[in-house]
Structure formats: structure tokens, C-alpha cells
Amino acid sequence: MDNVIVAAFVTGITTGGLSCMAVQGGLITTSLANRLEAGLQSAAKAGGKKKPAQARPGGAGLAQPILLFLAAKLAVYTLLGFLLGALGSVLSLSAVTRGILQAGIGIFMVGNALRMFNVHPIFRYFTFEPPARVTRYLRRKSKSADSPLTPLMLGALTVLIPCGVTQAMMALAVGSGSPWLGAVILFAFTLGASPVFFGLTYLATRLGALLEKNFTRVVALVLLVLGVLTFDTGLNLMGSPVSLSRIPQLVAEAFSPGQSLQTYTLPGQDNGIIQQDAAPQGGEVVEIKVTDTGYSPSRVRVPAGKTIKLNLTTNDTYSCARAFVIPALDLSALLPARGTKTLEIPPQKAGTRLQFACSMGMFSGVIIFQ
Amino acid sequence: MVKKVFKIPDMHCANCVMRLEGIEDDLQGILEIRGSYHRQTLEVSYDETLLSEEEIREAIAGLGYTAQ
Numbered sequence: 001m002d003n004v005i006v007a008a009f010v011t012g013i014t015t016g017g018l019s020c021m022a023v024q025g026g027l028i029t030t031s032l033a034n035r036l037e038a039g040l041q042s043a044a045k046a047g048g049k050k051k052p053a054q055a056r057p058g059g060a061g062l063a064q065p066i067l068l069f070l071a072a073k074l075a076v077y078t079l080l081g082f083l084l085g086a087l088g089s090v091l092s093l094s095a096v097t098r099g100i101l102q103a104g105i106g107i108f109m110v111g112n113a114l115r116m117f118n119v120h121p122i123f124r125y126f127t128f129e130p131p132a133r134v135t136r137y138l139r140r141k142s143k144s145a146d147s148p149l150t151p152l153m154l155g156a157l158t159v160l161i162p163c164g165v166t167q168a169m170m171a172l173a174v175g176s177g178s179p180w181l182g183a184v185i186l187f188a189f190t191l192g193a194s195p196v197f198f199g200l201t202y203l204a205t206r207l208g209a210l211l212e213k214n215f216t217r218v219v220a221l222v223l224l225v226l227g228v229l230t231f232d233t234g235l236n237l238m239g240s241p242v243s244l245s246r247i248p249q250l251v252a253e254a255f256s257p258g259q260s261l262q263t264y265t266l267p268g269q270d271n272g273i274i275q276q277d278a279a280p281q282g283g284e285v286v287e288i289k290v291t292d293t294g295y296s297p298s299r300v301r302v303p304a305g306k307t308i309k310l311n312l313t314t315n316d317t318y319s320c321a322r323a324f325v326i327p328a329l330d331l332s333a334l335l336p337a338r339g340t341k342t343l344e345i346p347p348q349k350a351g352t353r354l355q356f357a358c359s360m361g362m363f364s365g366v367i368i369f370q
Numbered sequence: 371m372v373k374k375v376f377k378i379p380d381m382h383c384a385n386c387v388m389r390l391e392g393i394e395d396d397l398q399g400i401l402e403i404r405g406s407y408h409r410q411t412l413e414v415s416y417d418e419t420l421l422s423e424e425e426i427r428e429a430i431a432g433l434g435y436t437a438q
Contacts, residue, residue, distance in 0.1 A: 024385075118382075124408045127384055132404050135388045140395070161384070 004176070004320060008169055008185045009192040015223045016189055017196020019112075019165040024158040028069045028142070028151060028201055065151035066201050070194045072155030077166075078187040080159055084173040085182020091174075095327040099237030099361060101175045105168045106231025109223055112164035116220035130161045165223065168230075233361030239327030241355060245364055252299060285309045288365075290321050290335060295356070298365035304350035308367070310343045323359030326367075332359065371401060374423060376412045376430065377438040383407065386435070393429040397421055412437070 111126035138157055141150070162170060169189045173182035228244070235243035242250075284306045289296045290313060302308050312324060314335050325332040326345070335341050348354065348369040357364040381387065387405035390412050394400040399420030405412045414426055430437040 121410075124410075127407065129384055129387065129407055132391065135391060139388055139392055163384075 004172070004181075005184055005188045008172065009188040011165060011169065011226055012189040012192025012194075013196065014192075015226065016163075016165050016169075016193030017200065019163040019223070020158075020193050021197050021200045024073075024161055024163065028066060028154060063202070066198055069151040069155035069201075070198060072152045073158050074187065074190045074194065076156045076159045077190040078183050080170070081173045081186030082179045082183035084170055084186075085176050086179040088174040088177040088182060089179060091177075094330055095325040095332060095357075095359065096238050096330075098175045098177070098359075099234045099239070099327065101171060101234070102237055102361060103231050103234025105171045105175075106227050106229070106234055108168050108171070109165065109227030109230055111227075112168075113220045113224035113227055115164075116223065117217065127164050128162070128167060134160050235361070236355070236357040236364045237325070237327060237359070237361035239355040239357075241353060241366075243364070245362075246355075246366075285311060286367075287311045287313065290314045290317050290324070292317055292321065294321055294358075294363035295365040298363075299368070300365070301368045301370055304352070304369040305347045307347055308345040310345055310367075311340050312343065313340045314338055320358040321363045324356065325359050326354055326356045328354055371415055372418045372423075373413070373415045374426070376414065376426070378405075378410055378412055378430065378435050379438065380435050381405075381407050381410050387412075389433055390430065390435060393426070393433070397425060397429055400426075 108126060111123050114120070115123035115126050138154070138161065141157070142154055166189070169186060173185045176182045176185055232244045236245060240246075284303065286300050286302060286308060288300070288310065312333070312335055314322060315338055317335070317337055322335045322337065323332070324335060324343075329345070331343065331345075333341055333343055345354070345367070350370055352369040354367040354369075355364065356367065378386075378390065381390070384407050387407050390405050391403050394403045397416075399417040400414060401417060402415040403412070412430070416426065427437045
């Protein structure tokens with residue numbers, strides 16, 4: 001669970017800021033430009049002796065409205081996350097459904113990255129276009145009044161024009177299936193995006209499009225990587241036997257076909273054991289250690305046709321590995337941070353492979369019945 | 371009333387649409403304006419007695435875009 005929050009924050013700080021800036025930045029920069037213009041005009045009318053605070057580009061007069069804008073944005077998106085999480089909890093999504101949703105988010109992120117790389121016009125459709133009525137209303141609001149309430153209101157209204165990355169995070173909030181987790185996901189994402197958004201808005205009056213052009217490709221690349229990873233975690237959560245993070249598992253099996261207990265090393269690796277298969281200890285009881293970085297062993301062979309007791313042991317484990325799921329059986333359990341939880345797996349036919357993963361699909365493993 | 375669709379190939383985000391649609395606030399005679407980032411177009415209906423196509427092109431160019 002904690003990892004998904006960190007992931008949302010990292011997405012925010014790496015891609016969210018610029019992506020949101022591209023879609024929503026116009027609102028606050030227009031508003032600021034109007035404040036500057038109004039300030040300069042009133043200074044001119046007053047004889048030009050005293051320059052109002054908001055007329056100094058780069059001064060505290062600019063920082064305050066941007067901060068108000070971001071604070072309102074943070075509050076509204078957190079509320080939105082809460083509502084989306086609540087929606088997800090009502091829908092009570094299974095691990096497989098969440099996996100499909102997550103894989104979809106991954107595709108959406110990759111599509112947006114390809115759009116930013118200008119690969120093909122078709123990728124423009126990965127961005128949602130708000131109705132003309134909404135954009136007109138927002139545009140006029142940003143051009144009008146220069147009261148401190150304007151940036152607050154504009155920040156809140158950005159909820160109507162979420163950028164592509166934000167839309168992906170909104171889907172993640174639905175997938176969390178919990179109002180509180182949904183709220184924290186969008187809070188972490190918006191908070192992560194805020195410093196970049198602040199910096200870019202602050203510099204926008206001078207750098208504008210130049211800055212955007214130079215950074216777009218970098219952002220697209222990061223988005224592409226994050227999109228592929230998100231798609232991959234979706235595959236794990238769906239219980240797919242093939243995914244990027246299962247490659248070590250598949251390689252391990254290629255090296256140890258048909259053996260029940262084996263410790264081995266890969267040629268050229270001097271750090272010893274890289275993966276260990278486990279045989280059931282004491283018959284049908286299997287011990288798996290759950291750590292912050294995954295499951296050990298991650299590949300277990302068990303006898304077919306018998307009920308298996310799976311002892312999952314944690315020891316100061318706080319990552320999402322604690323939220324254990326076996327998608328094919330629709331079996332899930334939240335493990336304590338420290339202790340052992342036993343799950344019973346009904347008898348399976350020989351040759352069955354039960355994929356297991358954490359609830360976000362970041363860590364995975366397999367139980368092979370033979 | 372004249373309706374003209376301008377192709378704007380250098381629109382690169384949804385915000386460009388909002389920026390371009392903003393010319394209706396500066397030009398007198400625009401009856402309806404609708405931009406599309408997906409299609410890279412700006413559709414303008416205007417009163418030809420108040421406004422010319424050339425003035426619209428100039429306003430678009432003033433925002434840093436190319437109207438085709």
C-alpha cells in the first residue's frame with residue numbers, strides 16, 4: 001500500500017508537474033499576467049512612483065497566488081481521490097479487475113508518452129478534451145478579477161481539466177477500492193507535482209514555450225518508463241504468467257527443470273544464490289518469507305491433489321508485499337507487519353501454476369503443482 | 371456569416387486550444403469558435419462585415435501558431 005503512495009508521489013514529481021502545467025498552467029499564468037498588467041497600469045495611473053507588489057515579476061507578489069492556486073488544487077484533488085476511492089470500494093473490484101484497470105492505466109500513460117513524442121496523430125486521442133463551454137468559462141475567469149480568491153478558485157477548477165497523467169492517477173484511485181487510500185494517492189500525486197508546477201509557473205513569464213519544448217521529451221521518456229512498469233504490475237495482478245518482473249522466475253525455471261529442491265547460481269555471477277526453489281516442508285506446509293522487497297522463495301513446488309498450507313511470515317514488513325493476492329483463486333489477505341499468517345489453498349491438478357503477487361502487482365511469485 | 375476551419379499543425383496540447391479560442395475575446399465579430407487538439411483545427415464562424423480571414427490569421431500568428 002505504501003509503495004503505491006510513493007509511486008503516485010514520484011509520478012507527480014517526475015511527470016505530473018510538467019504534464020499538468022501544459023494543460024492547467026495557462027489558467028494561472030493568464031491570471032498572473034493580468035495581475036501584472038493591472039498592477040503596472042495602476043502604477044502608471046498613480047504616477048509610477050510606487051510599484052504594487054504584484055507587479056514585480058519574481059517577487060513575493062507572484063509566489064502568493066501560485067501557492068494559493070496549488071493549495072486549492074491539492075485540496076480539491078484529495079477530495080476527488082476520496083470520492084473515486086469510495087466509488088472503487090462500492091464496485092468492490094477483484095484483483096483481476098484491478099489488474100485490468102492498472103494495465104489500462106499503463107497503456108494510457110504509454111499512449112500519452114507517444115503523443116508527447118509526436119509519434120503519430122492517433123496518440124492525440126489519449127488526451128481528454130474538455131467541452132468548449134468549460135474551457136471558455138475557465139478562460140474568462142482567469143482573465144477577469146484580480147482578487148486573491150481568483151487563484152484559489154482557478155486551482156479548484158483545474159479538477160475540470162485534468163491532464164493525461166492525472167487521469168491515470170484518478171483511475172488508480174478508483175482501483176485502490178478505498179476512499180482514504182484514493183484520497184492519499186491523489187494527495188501524494190498532486191503534492192509531488194506541486195514544486196515543479198510552482199517552479200515552471202514562476203519562470204513561465206520569461207521562459208514559456210522554450211522551457212516546455214526542452215523538457216517535453218524528458219517527461220515523455222519518464223512517462224513511457226512509468227507506463228510500461230504500470231502495465232507490467234497490471235499483468236502481475238491479473239495473474240498473467242508472462243510479465244517483465246516474472247522474467248527472472250522464467251529464467252530460473254529454464255535452469256532447473258523438474259527438480260523439487262535446488263539451489264543454484266547463474267554462470268558468471270559471483271554473488272552466490274540468486275533464487276531458491278522450495279520443497280514443501282513437513283508435507284503440505286510451505287513457508288514463504290515476506291519482505292519489503294518481495295517473496296522468498298518466489299517459486300514453490302508443491303504436490304498436486306492436496307490442500308496446501310501457506311505460511312506467510314513477515315518481519316517488520318511495511319511494503320505492499322503485505323497485501324498478498326492469488327488472482328486465480330480470488331484469494332487475498334492483508335498480513336500483519338510482523339508475524340505469520342496461514343492461508344489454505346485447495347487441492348489443484350498437477351501442472352497447475354498459481355501466480356501470486358502483492359495487491360499492486362509489484363512483487364510476484366508462483367506456486368507450481370506437480 | 372462565414373464559417374472557416376483553420377488547420378493549426380503546431381497545437382501540442384489541450385491548453386493550446388484554450389489559448390487559441392481566446393482570440394474571440396480580442397476580435398470583434400467572432401460568432402462561434404471551437405478548437406480541437408485531436409483534429410488540430412480551429413473552427414471559426416464570424417461576421418464578415420466586422421472581421422476578415424486575414425485578421426483571424428494574424429491573431430493566430432500573434433499567439434505563436436501557424437494557421438493553414
